[in-house]
Amino acid sequence: MPALTRIMLDVLKPHHPNALDLAMAIAGLAKDYRVSLRVTAVDEKTESAELTVEAAAIEFExxxxxxxxxxxxxxxxxxxxxxxxxxxxxx
Amino acid sequence: MPALTRIMLDVLKPHHPNALDLAMAIAGLAKDYRVSLRVTAVDEKTESAELTVEAAAIEFExxxxxxxxxxxxxxxxxxxxxxxxxxxxxx
Amino acid sequence: MPALTRIMLDVLKPHHPNALDLAMAIAGLAKDYRVSLRVTAVDEKTESAELTVEAAAIEFExxxxxxxxxxxxxxxxxxxxxxxxxxxxxx
Amino acid sequence: MPALTRIMLDVLKPHHPNALDLAMAIAGLAKDYRVSLRVTAVDEKTESAELTVEAAAIEFExxxxxxxxxxxxxxxxxxxxxxxxxxxxxx
Amino acid sequence: MPALTRIMLDVLKPHHPNALDLAMAIAGLAKDYRVSLRVTAVDEKTESAELTVEAAAIEFExxxxxxxxxxxxxxxxxxxxxxxxxxxxxx
Amino acid sequence: MPALTRIMLDVLKPHHPNALDLAMAIAGLAKDYRVSLRVTAVDEKTESAELTVEAAAIEFExxxxxxxxxxxxxxxxxxxxxxxxxxxxxx
Amino acid sequence: MPALTRIMLDVLKPHHPNALDLAMAIAGLAKDYRVSLRVTAVDEKTESAELTVEAAAIEFExxxxxxxxxxxxxxxxxxxxxxxxxxxxxx
Structure with a gap:
């Protein structure tokens, strides 16, 4: 089966959890996940972020x-x- | 016979299957296909994507x-x- | 536990301590912190700075x-x- | 005699043969031709393409x-x- | 103690000493200072310059x-x- | 004597000889000349080209x-x- | 004594000597001078050039x-x- 090695998502999130907490939680899903998250827009109650995950095989679900x-x-x-x-x- | 080693296509797709499912299906065509897909525009019922496939020899058909x-x-x-x-x- | 290896913060600071003193203080927090700070805007009483810290595992708190x-x-x-x-x- | 090692041509082509067929035909001219073709403009009956060929010695004719x-x-x-x-x- | 390894300063200087003399004087401060200076604006009596110093440990004072x-x-x-x-x- | 190792010329040429013939003729001047020629503007009777020659020692005359x-x-x-x-x- | 390893000058020159002759003369000053000269503006009687010299130790005078x-x-x-x-x- 082919492996998903990199995915870039446009994510809408509340201010809390913050960018760091969200990235930490995702990186905790598997031993080799490398996560980067860049905040791209900030609104009153939400913020948009570009979330990138790289790994040997990412489980999307x-x-x-x-x-x-x-x-x-x-x-x-x-x-x-x-x-x-x-x-x-x-x- | 010359080999097609890289191809970049402008693809129009419905929202489902999503970008991930489409890329996974294509990567499943052969053992060495590397697939990247970038969504470039989103409309109500469709989205445009730039689909790139690289391999030693891609079978276009x-x-x-x-x-x-x-x-x-x-x-x-x-x-x-x-x-x-x-x-x-x-x- | 996943490790925070890089963080980029938008920081609002008074003119004193200056950029150098702030970066030195942060670099003093652990032996392997690499700190870079770039002033992005200067106002009458404050300045904005992009502060980046890289390390094997940054303690955010x-x-x-x-x-x-x-x-x-x-x-x-x-x-x-x-x-x-x-x-x-x-x- | 000097050797032509790279040439970039502005080519005007009908929609058929498509970009792939044209590139395959050119790559078939010699064993070491590397061909890339990028479509730069599409009109009703024709398309413009930037065609690049690289080899140890390209025979232009x-x-x-x-x-x-x-x-x-x-x-x-x-x-x-x-x-x-x-x-x-x-x- | 953390070490300052690179600093970029916005410097306002008179036309004399010129950019070269200023950079030479700074490079003379320590054996491993690498100095670059780029003039960014010239006025009647002064000029602005971006001065960068790199070293293993720069003494800011x-x-x-x-x-x-x-x-x-x-x-x-x-x-x-x-x-x-x-x-x-x-x- | 110092050696000219690279020169970039703005050349005005008639349509014939074409870019390829001109570059081939120049590359034929010495065994190690590497020549690149990029057409920058095309007029009715002439075209402008940026001609670059690199070699260990170019004889300008x-x-x-x-x-x-x-x-x-x-x-x-x-x-x-x-x-x-x-x-x-x-x- | 610190060494000047690179200098970039804005030079105003007459059309003659041309860019090549000027660069050759400067490269002749010392065995390891590498000189590049780029013409940035051309007027009726003069031209401006960006002259860069690199060497282990450039003698500015x-x-x-x-x-x-x-x-x-x-x-x-x-x-x-x-x-x-x-x-x-x-x-």
Whole structure:
């Protein structure tokens, strides 16, 4: 099965949990997740963030549940990188 | 025969399957396909995406059928990279 | 536990302590902190600065306390990078 | 004799053959041709493309004939790289 | 103690000493100072310059005194990089 | 004697010889000349081109004569790189 | 004594000597001078050029005299890089 190696999400989140807490929670989902989060817009009650996760194989459903559990929502999937089995073992 | 090593397509797709599912399906076509997909515009019922596939030798017909089978259409071929037999073995 | 490896803060500070003193104080918090601070706007009594800290594992609470103790405030967390346990040991 | 190692052409082509077919045909001219083609403008009946060929020694006449045989025309030669005999063996 | 490894200053200076003399004087402060100075604006009697000093450990007070002794003034500290003890020995 | 290692010329040329023929003729002047030519403007009877030649030691007079012999003229010398004897042997 | 390792000058020069002759004369001043000259503006009788010299240790007075002897004048010193004794031997 192909592996999702990178995903960039446009996330709408409340001010709390803050960017750091959200990123920490996601990085805690698996041992090799590298997470970066950049706040792109701030409104009165919410903020938009560009959330990027990289790993050998990201489990998207688990990721989505974690984001939702923090009170945030995935506004859109803006970019993905996927490698076939052979491509993955090559890296 | 020369090999298609990289292709960038402008794809028009319905919201479902989402970007991730479309990329996963394409990466599943062969063991060494590396797929990236970037959403470039979102309309009410469709979204445009820049889909890039890289591999040692991409089979375009299989790729087109997979895209069509997901309900998406290739709007245009925006860039290709092709290597002759000698150039390929050199890489 | 995932580690915070990079954080970029938008900081509002009085003119004194100056950028150098603030950065030195933060770098003194742990042996491996690398701190960079760039002044982005200067007003009559305050200045805004983009403060970036990188380390193997940044303790955010200690960082926030140090910033506050200098009379400055964290206006926003603009970017963070976090690595899961496995990702961290891989680096 | 100096060798043409890279050429970038502004090509005007009908929609068919498409970008992929045109690039494949050119890459088939010699074993080491690396071809990239980027569509730059699309009109009702034609499209403009930036066609780049790289190789140890490109035969321009053969290249022009292949392009013409596909129904396309070279609008202009936009860039060339040429190496003298010594320069070539140095690479 | 953390070390100041890079500092970028906005300096206001008279036309004399010129940019070269000012940079030479600063580089003479310690054996490993690397100094770059870029003139950013020229007025009738003064010019503004972006002065950057890099070293293993810059002594800011000595630097400021040298700048003042040349008739120039530090208009602002625009960027600093500081490394904790561990971070420094890692480099 | 210092060596001219790179020169960039603004050349005005008739449409014939074309960019390729002009570059080939110049690359034929010496064994190690690397020539690149980029067309920057096209008028009814002439075109402007940015011609760059790189080599261990370019003979400018021979270069100018070759350009003139093709019906083209050097509009300006836009950039040169020259290395002293020591600098050259260092490369 | 600190060494001037790079200097960028804004030079005003007559059309003759041309950019090449001026650069060659400067590169002839010492064995390791690397000189680049880029013409930035052309007027009826003069042209402006950005002249950059790099070397282990540039002698500015000799450089200025050579420029003046060619009928050109240094309009401004736009950037300098200087290394202290230790910094220099490190490179």
């Amino acid at each position: 688990t990721l989505r549940e974690a984001i939702t559990a923090m009170g945030a929502t995935i506004h859109s999937i803006d970019a993905v990188e996927v490698a076939g089995d052979g491509g993955r073992s090559e890296d | 299989t790729l087109r059928e997979a895209i069509t089978a997901m309900g998406a259409t290739i709007h245009s071929i925006d860039a290709v990279e092709v290597a002759g037999d000698g150039g390929r073995s050199e890489d | 200690t960082l926030r306390e140090a910033i506050t103790a200098m009379g400055a405030t964290i206006h926003s967390i603009d970017a963070v990078e976090v690595a899961g346990d496995g990702g961290r040991s891989e680096d | 053969t290249l022009r004939e292949a392009i013409t045989a596909m129904g396309a025309t070279i609008h202009s030669i936009d860039a060339v790289e040429v190496a003298g005999d010594g320069g070539r063996s140095e690479d | 000595t630097l400021r005194e040298a700048i003042t002794a040349m008739g120039a003034t530090i208009h602002s500290i625009d960027a600093v990089e500081v490394a904790g003890d561990g971070g420094r020995s890692e480099d | 021979t270069l100018r004569e070759a350009i003139t012999a093709m019906g083209a003229t050097i509009h300006s010398i836009d950039a040169v790189e020259v290395a002293g004897d020591g600098g050259r042997s260092e490369d | 000799t450089l200025r005299e050579a420029i003046t002897a060619m009928g050109a004048t240094i309009h401004s010193i736009d950037a300098v890089e200087v290394a202290g004794d230790g910094g220099r031997s490190e490179d």
